[in-house]
Amino acid sequence: MNDEYYLKQCFNLARKGRGHVNPNPLVGALLVKNGKVIGKGYHKKYGDAHAEVNAIRDSIGNVTGATLYCNLEPCSHTNKQTPPCVPLIIQKKIKRVVISNLDPNKQVNGEGVRQLRKAGIVVDTGVLEDEGKVLNKFYFKYASENLPYITLKIAQSTDGNISKAKNKQTWLTGKESIKFVHQLRNEYDAVLVGAGTIKSDDPQLNVREIKGRNPIRVIVDGNLSIPIKSKMLNSTDPEKTWIFTSFSSDEKKVKGIVERGINIFPIRGSSHNLLNIKKILKVLAEHKITSLLVEGGADIFTQFLEKDLFDEIIILQSPKILGHGIKSSNIKKMKNLKLITVEKLGSDIKMVYGKKLSD
Amino acid sequence: MNDEYYLKQCFNLARKGRGHVNPNPLVGALLVKNGKVIGKGYHKKYGDAHAEVNAIRDSIGNVTGATLYCNLEPCSHTNKQTPPCVPLIIQKKIKRVVISNLDPNKQVNGEGVRQLRKAGIVVDTGVLEDEGKVLNKFYFKYASENLPYITLKIAQSTDGNISKAKNKQTWLTGKESIKFVHQLRNEYDAVLVGAGTIKSDDPQLNVREIKGRNPIRVIVDGNLSIPIKSKMLNSTDPEKTWIFTSFSSDEKKVKGIVERGINIFPIRGSSHNLLNIKKILKVLAEHKITSLLVEGGADIFTQFLEKDLFDEIIILQSPKILGHGIKSSNIKKMKNLKLITVEKLGSDIKMVYGKKLSD
Numbered sequence: 001m002n003d004e005y006y007l008k009q010c011f012n013l014a015r016k017g018r019g020h021v022n023p024n025p026l027v028g029a030l031l032v033k034n035g036k037v038i039g040k041g042y043h044k045k046y047g048d049a050h051a052e053v054n055a056i057r058d059s060i061g062n063v064t065g066a067t068l069y070c071n072l073e074p075c076s077h078t079n080k081q082t083p084p085c086v087p088l089i090i091q092k093k094i095k096r097v098v099i100s101n102l103d104p105n106k107q108v109n110g111e112g113v114r115q116l117r118k119a120g121i122v123v124d125t126g127v128l129e130d131e132g133k134v135l136n137k138f139y140f141k142y143a144s145e146n147l148p149y150i151t152l153k154i155a156q157s158t159d160g161n162i163s164k165a166k167n168k169q170t171w172l173t174g175k176e177s178i179k180f181v182h183q184l185r186n187e188y189d190a191v192l193v194g195a196g197t198i199k200s201d202d203p204q205l206n207v208r209e210i211k212g213r214n215p216i217r218v219i220v221d222g223n224l225s226i227p228i229k230s231k232m233l234n235s236t237d238p239e240k241t242w243i244f245t246s247f248s249s250d251e252k253k254v255k256g257i258v259e260r261g262i263n264i265f266p267i268r269g270s271s272h273n274l275l276n277i278k279k280i281l282k283v284l285a286e287h288k289i290t291s292l293l294v295e296g297g298a299d300i301f302t303q304f305l306e307k308d309l310f311d312e313i314i315i316l317q318s319p320k321i322l323g324h325g326i327k328s329s330n331i332k333k334m335k336n337l338k339l340i341t342v343e344k345l346g347s348d349i350k351m352v353y354g355k356k357l358s359d
Numbered sequence: 360m361n362d363e364y365y366l367k368q369c370f371n372l373a374r375k376g377r378g379h380v381n382p383n384p385l386v387g388a389l390l391v392k393n394g395k396v397i398g399k400g401y402h403k404k405y406g407d408a409h410a411e412v413n414a415i416r417d418s419i420g421n422v423t424g425a426t427l428y429c430n431l432e433p434c435s436h437t438n439k440q441t442p443p444c445v446p447l448i449i450q451k452k453i454k455r456v457v458i459s460n461l462d463p464n465k466q467v468n469g470e471g472v473r474q475l476r477k478a479g480i481v482v483d484t485g486v487l488e489d490e491g492k493v494l495n496k497f498y499f500k501y502a503s504e505n506l507p508y509i510t511l512k513i514a515q516s517t518d519g520n521i522s523k524a525k526n527k528q529t530w531l532t533g534k535e536s537i538k539f540v541h542q543l544r545n546e547y548d549a550v551l552v553g554a555g556t557i558k559s560d561d562p563q564l565n566v567r568e569i570k571g572r573n574p575i576r577v578i579v580d581g582n583l584s585i586p587i588k589s590k591m592l593n594s595t596d597p598e599k600t601w602i603f604t605s606f607s608s609d610e611k612k613v614k615g616i617v618e619r620g621i622n623i624f625p626i627r628g629s630s631h632n633l634l635n636i637k638k639i640l641k642v643l644a645e646h647k648i649t650s651l652l653v654e655g656g657a658d659i660f661t662q663f664l665e666k667d668l669f670d671e672i673i674i675l676q677s678p679k680i681l682g683h684g685i686k687s688s689n690i691k692k693m694k695n696l697k698l699i700t701v702e703k704l705g706s707d708i709k710m711v712y713g714k715k716l717s718d
Contacts, residue, residue, distance in 0.1 A: 323691060328680075
């Protein structure tokens, strides 16, 4: 078996941490000796042991002389919750380390590799490098730009409408698409909607169709106009509802909502109806949100698109022609995208677009 | 090798006739004896010999005792340009005939099979029946309903706009999609556009990007408003331009256009701007148009969609978000479609939809 084979196993192990490790990366590790896997581990939860440590703890027999496979560079810095992995790897006399990506975290970024090599360990880097970056797309964006990875999720008809009329919910996509959206919610740190979506759809924005954990629910509501009876203000986990509003919102309403255990963040913006999205993203990043799923509606999509604040756009297209309705956005300038994947999803089509870099 | 293997070869032979056999079906034939292909043929052009005759003519050695593979039932009727195939098959002492589909033409429809069996020939039908119907979708529609097979071809942005503004051409799709459209034009008997498309795009509607033959170009223009300088009125093959207009169009303009060798069909309709599409389709069918590619614009798509006059919708979706623009249609009642296939086509997405039968 070659290095890629073992690293793919690390990726699969790493994925098990999805939705639980933020703001840390997804990491899986494998110990191989004499052609046999003698230990494996992954980073399960933020604050818990790293993948490398778990693989060593899990190992059968002596790890001296083994090869360590790990999708991300082992950490060397001490400014965190758990002790660094590099000294442990040296101490355990691992002979060779194979990794996909250097840690973009400025406190590591090659330093782990340098220390390992200095101790006489053979280190190979860049194996399945691109795949490793896709696996940790949230972490790479967050570590390099200190902003969450942003995905716009748009459910639309074949003729590009997201609903029949303003502030009216139109059920477009099938059950496979709905399940997929719940999987996304389980993987993203937070989901975001505008006040209009709360008024028209009264969504729960939680994970119901699959087993998983609920994301943080972010509501952008400049003048705090969402109904006090909306599900979002009456959930069983109010601490996961974060409302961004302006400083001039009704103080009494703010107080009543905060008393329910909901978080309210006042943001200075150009107007009540148009909060500064970039400022909201910075607050989210400060609160360790590394990934954000933007679920609508049209006004929100327009702001994210016009300010180029997205990394990915997922369109779930239903086999319906509405003929009339509300478009996903009303951006002023045409935007070119890059098609990444397209596939059937039940009776719908799932399309994934990225930014077109030459744009 | 089994029956399906040989019939697939018949399909491939049959496809060579695309664009040239209408209103006849696409037919390929293979003669197999002692496990060897001893003859093959296809229907090349309307008026020319049938596939079965070509296979027999092409055969090496004696065809007595051979098996004839043919995607469509051999013909038994004499009301046509060439002599029927059934007597020849009997005379040549073919032992077995394997076919995919019975001929929906009321003058055959099982009669060919009955005559062959009566002569002691073993006949197996229904092998790759569905694939055979897809191959001859034009012929099956035309033979059963006496109307052309209708495909709406819509090029649109990711947010469902066909252009930036009314009567303004917006170049949306990439070169692969354009080439694909030229392939379609080479396969369909006719293409159809509204007068608005002539005014905004001034298209040629011919086959340029691939080697092929030009389709009949149908223009729906209730008040004969298209500019006399438009390419469509100044082509090198004017007999292939067919204009449908109302009886009240300017007689002088009609006369001038007809003098150029262009065909004008006056149609009674509810108004100048809204000719009766169903009547146009009947005239096209009378003129042996078995397949029609509708290329727009929005008013035309709306009429075909609202009257349910389509068999297939092909959407070529460009990776661009326009934000504002003209929608593909403005139908009043939502329409459910059935997704058949979806795939990447260069930087675009090609989606094929059919009618949802339960709708």
